[in-house]
Amino acid sequence: MRNLERLTVETGRVIQRRYLLQRLVQQGQTCAIYQGFDQVLQRTVALKVATVEHIPAYRAAIRATAQFAHPNIIGIYDLIVEADALFIVQEYVDGDDFGTLLQSQLSPYHVVDLGVQICQALMYAGTPSRKxxxxxxxxxxxxxxxxxxxxxxxFALPGDVAYFSAWSVMGAAGGPIFADADLPVGQMSDGRRADDTRAVGLLLYQLLAGRTPDARTVEPTPDGRLRFMRNAPPEVCELVARTVIRQHPQHIASPEALHAELKTLAEALEPPPPISGQLAPAPAYQAVEEPVGRVAQAQFAPARSGGLSSQPLGSNSRLLDGEYATRTDTGGRMMTLDSSNASTAFDASMSAKLAAARQAAYAAPDVPVKRVNMPLVILFGLVLFALFFGLGYYLSTILIH
Structure with missing residues (x-):
């Protein structure tokens, strides 16, 4: 770490007479990431700087992923080894990190879409030619x-032990933190596919979890329960639970399976484009605001007995027959799932309901039907008949005489 700290202050340095270190973007435990500039190709790049003790792991990861070319995976341009550090030159991405996404309070559709894109990257890396x-x-x-x-x-780096250890309380059922630890880092196996899939579920859960508006991180709950924000559609919560909770009877353990179900939800939740000249209606999943003194309930709450129950503010949460329960916290009203006894029922009709609600919300305005004045039409016809009859009689009289 001492060498890493020394490197983080050396902005303005030119690496291999080509890459200018401009500013420090992120300081991690094993590397520092800079925004840099490629003075040969005249483009902005990212430079990941790893110290000597981490060089073997990074070099192995680069060898495994150097040929990756996918829109959801950051590209690698160059690799430079010096006496005291390893420099990985990567595509520079201008965007929002995960902490910023948490603060932006993504809609359920955008959370689901994020999961779809992550699964696409995992599926690409896991093809038979890459594994x-x-x-x-x-x-x-x-x-x-x-x-x-x-x-x-x-990709293909050793997992963050502290992060995954902390989140193992959320439905991990006391299993190992990392599957197939005896295999080389990055090598594919069924256990590691399941680990990556569950990791996607953890990311989606954090984006949907109850938290303060300014939070940049989410901590796992001590009791292992999944607590969602009040506007999270129950079918999305259920899918996240099936991904995170390993002992769930319908546990999802592959990126392909998760991708298929997320795509279905994304198609149901995606808001249609607003009609030109009209204000876009509120999304169908938005929670209903109720008058002060009443507890607001999210739409799409299960109507069956023992489903989402309303409790007064400040009440304790409890699980009702393995179904959903609610609770109140500093982050607002939330839905709670118990990782040890989650509901196995998945409301398959919810996507259809979402689509129907969306179609109804954006239905074309009714066009008024013009009624025909029949008496006026009959009168007009009689007038025309009289005119033609008179004209015919007049012409016949002239021709006869």
Whole structure:
């Protein structure tokens, strides 16, 4: 760490007479990331600086992923080894880190879409010709650019032990923190595919979790329960629970399976473009605001007995027959799932309801039907008949005489 701290103050340095270190972007535990400038190709780049003790891990990761070319994966340009450090030259992405995404309070649709894009990157890396797992899919590996494209970094690196250890309380069922620890880092296996899939679920949960508006991080709950914000659609909460909770009877353990279900939800939640000249209605998933003194309830709450129950502010939460329960916290009203006894029911009709609600919200305005005045039409016809009859009689009289 001492060498890393020394490198972080050396802005203005030119690496290999080509890459200018302009400013420090992020200081991590194993590397520092700079914004730099490629003076040969005249373009902005990112330079990841790793100290000597971490060089073997980074070099192995670069060898495994150097040929990656996918819109959701940050590209690698160059690798420079010096006596005291390793410099990885990467594509520079101007966008929002995970902490900024937390503060922006993404809509359920955008949270689901983020999961779809992460799964696309994992599916690309896991194809038979590559067989690479991520292994370190923590918030520090995620950035979303200005176009809304999610970009993934840090493929095939050792996992962040502190991060995944802390989150193992959330439905991990006492299993190992990392599957198949005896395999080389980044090598694909069914266990590591399941680890990466669960890591996606953890990221989505953090974006949907109850928290203060200015929070840049989310901490796991001590009791292992999943607590969602009040405007999170229950079908999205259920899908996240099935991904995070390993002992869930319908546990999702592959990026392909998670991607398929997220795509279905994204299609149901995606707001249609506003009609030209009209204000876009509020999204169908938005919570309903109620008068002061009443507890507001989110739309799409299950109507079955034992589903989402209303409790007064300040009441304690409890699980009702393994179904959803509610609770109140400093972050507002939330839905709670118990990681040890989650509901196995998934409301498959919810997507259809969402689509129907969206269609109704954006239905075309009724066009008034013009009624025909039949008496006027009959009168007009009689007048025309009289005119033609008179004209015919007049012509016949002239021709006869």
């Amino acid at each position: 690479i797992s991520h292994g370190d899919l923590a918030p520090s590996s995620i950035i979303r650019d200005r176009r809304g494209l999610v970009r993934i970094n840090n």
